[in-house]
Amino acid sequence: MRFPSFLPLIIACCLLSGPLAAQWPTLRVGCSAELDGDGVVGMSDLLVVLAQFGTTCDSEPPEDGWPQLHITELHYNPASAQGNDSEYEFLEVYNPGANAVDLQGWSLTEGISFTFPQGASIAGGAYLVVAAMDVTYSGLGYPVYDWGSGGLHNSGELIALRSPDGTVVESVNYSDNGDWDSAPDGQGPSLERLFLSGDPHDAAQWSASINTGGTPGAINSLWVD
Ligand SMILES: [Ca+2]
Numbered sequence: 001m002r003f004p005s006f007l008p009l010i011i012a013c014c015l016l017s018g019p020l021a022a023q024w025p026t027l028r029v030g031c032s033a034e035l036d037g038d039g040v041v042g043m044s045d046l047l048v049v050l051a052q053f054g055t056t057c058d059s060e061p062p063e064d065g066w067p068q069l070h071i072t073e074l075h076y077n078p079a080s081a082q083g084n085d086s087e088y089e090f091l092e093v094y095n096p097g098a099n100a101v102d103l104q105g106w107s108l109t110e111g112i113s114f115t116f117p118q119g120a121s122i123a124g125g126a127y128l129v130v131a132a133m134d135v136t137y138s139g140l141g142y143p144v145y146d147w148g149s150g151g152l153h154n155s156g157e158l159i160a161l162r163s164p165d166g167t168v169v170e171s172v173n174y175s176d177n178g179d180w181d182s183a184p185d186g187q188g189p190s191l192e193r194l195f196l197s198g199d200p201h202d203a204a205q206w207s208a209s210i211n212t213g214g215t216p217g218a219i220n221s222l223w224v225d
């Protein structure tokens with residue numbers, strides 16, 4: 001029979017709430033185990049631990065909130081002359097902050113499904129690329145990750161960047177019609193962000209790159225911010 005790994009904790013709970021509690025000396029030490037705010041390390045703190053048993057601790061938002069990262073480029077329909085979508089599609093993420101951001105547990109969802117692995121990070125002021133095939137863009141001086149299966153729809157779709165607790169830090173519902181520039185839809189350029197203020201769902205924030213294949217891992221060709 002296999003006992004749960006937290007069994008010793010339950011036994012400790014029972015002992016501390018029983019006769020042993022009366023004999024337990026009251027010590028004044030650094031109280032990192034004082035979890036429920038009543039000023040005493042006791043049974044109620046153990047219950048707090050049990051209630052959160054098995055959860056990971058890296059999904060809590062930092063005190064000043066999740067850093068604002070941006071989706072700055074989408075190459076959703078590379079031209080046939082460049083190659084197949086399954087080899088050349090990418091999206092770009094930009095960190096406008098001064099500090100590096102640990103990306104472990106961050107994810108891209110909706111249109112594609114990708115979670116950044118342990119050790120992933122983006123430096124302050126830097127770009128990274130998540131691609132349909134990482135080898136297409138690797139070795140070019142910026143971090144590249146492979147999103148695995150699936151791809152970016154040629155007619156547009158919703159893409160979301162989420163922090164480790166699932167908060168949508170940024171999303172864009174790009175398109176190839178209406179007010180959206182249609183040139184990125186198979187004519188060669190990527191779809192590039194022009195500026196960061198305002199709503200990323202607004203077509204006015206985006207334009208076709210002046211470069212065939214876009215500007216992966218680098219500032220966008222028509223950047224006006
Ligand atoms: Ca595509």
Ligand SMILES: [Ca+2]
Nearest residue numbers: 077078079085
């Ligand atoms: Ca294509």
Ligand SMILES: [Ca+2]
Nearest residue numbers: 215218219220
């Ligand atoms: Ca770029």
